Amino acid sequence: MDLIKASALEISEAVRAKKISAKEVFQFFLKRAKDLNPKLNAFISFNEEGLKQAELIDQKIAKGENPGILAGVPVAVKDMLCTKGLQTTAGSKILEGFVPPYSSTVVERLEAAGAITLGKTNQDEFAMGSSNENSAYGIVKNPWNPEYVPGGSSGGSAAAVASRMAPIAIGTDTGGSIRQPASFCNISGIKPTYGRVSRFGIVAYASSLDQAGPMTNYVVDSALVLQAISGHDPKDATSSQQKVPDWTKLVAGDVKGLKIGLPKEYFADGLDPEVKATVDKAISDLKQKGVTFVDVSLPHTKYSVSTYYLIATSEASSNLSRYDGIRYGLREKSNNLEELYMNSRGKGFGDEVKRRIMLGTYSLSSGYFDAYYLKACKVRRLLQKDFLDAFKLCDLLLSPVTTSPAFRLGERVEDPLKMYLNDIYTTSTNLAGLPGMSVPSGFTKSGLPIGIQLTASHFEEEKIFRVASAIETASNVADRRPEC
């Protein structure tokens, strides 16, 4: 079996059919990930215990039991997710050495489905970033060209899957962190509807926006992984009671008769011509399959980045107050309690995290609350309404993920505003709580990947998977792997 090309679905079927053992699969990926990691820096740590878990899966199969839909599939888990007994840093120095006493629901569900944690992936500190240059554990490189960023904040997960260090990964998406790196690395990544996936045991960045989701080489694997991790969890009060459909069966469904909206604000000036050409190609491919297109408008799009950066930083300033040098991770020597807080937080947090804590604290402070945080909450409502109005005219939306393909390492680090503007097409999806996916659809002449974004109404992931699968078939780039 070609483990570099095979889908996770094929791997788990082969494991269950005893064509290959879970142990062999795990050994293969652990070796490959360790060999490539010095080049890409996609992993912060590896799960050495994984081999024993693989043996247990093989024993279950030998006894005739079914270990689950992800039997023997190694999974690269973003370091935002707590993993029992395995260091979880969220990309921050302040959590260095923190070993959680329990696993996040997502990781528990993956394991219950037979998947095995391969390691923890690198990311922007506390998921704050769009390039993976804000990690306390070093930058991650784009496997398609090491001079370029892999995207962020789930850059390690994207680089790991694109280069096949792992067949599947988990990312988190607060304002684009699954979709943007997926598009920069030629993989599929879906941010589910808010509430679809439990946030229990995931390090909180902005709780009203955060969702975890799959990052995979193939659309069918995103469906498979999402199926494994979705569903109500009594440990997360915001998790939904909605039924989880059998998405893998629906993926290759017909797209004929679907009506797709093209939001005109997402095709504004400044869109890279190669990105535009790729989107146009996908549109004409889908037309041939019987999809119709309609122009729609999301008039408040121009406020999405500012609204996002007010709400996300406000929530972050509150969420990150728990890192006090006492309860978790780093503790700096100090003479008194106040100094302990200041020294531990001062040394433990990186510059971008400090910038955001200050921004968020400011926007929540009395005197400014009404003008900033409250105003942003009202605009959020308008952004949501834009989408709901658009979905009266169409089934789902198609757009670019970002205005350009991956940018060069270092190009935007000095200019936070330029970095934030990268999130223009991804943040409103989170503000509105909608599901959104990036699917591989082409390459630039210089060999950088380009993804396409699909956005649907709440809990309509099924439509996204159908269209994504049609784009994947037509573009035929999902099984390309970088030379690295």
Ligand code: GLN
């Ligand atoms: N790039 C955005 C930010 O920096 C989104 C990050 C994310 O989705 N976690 O906040």
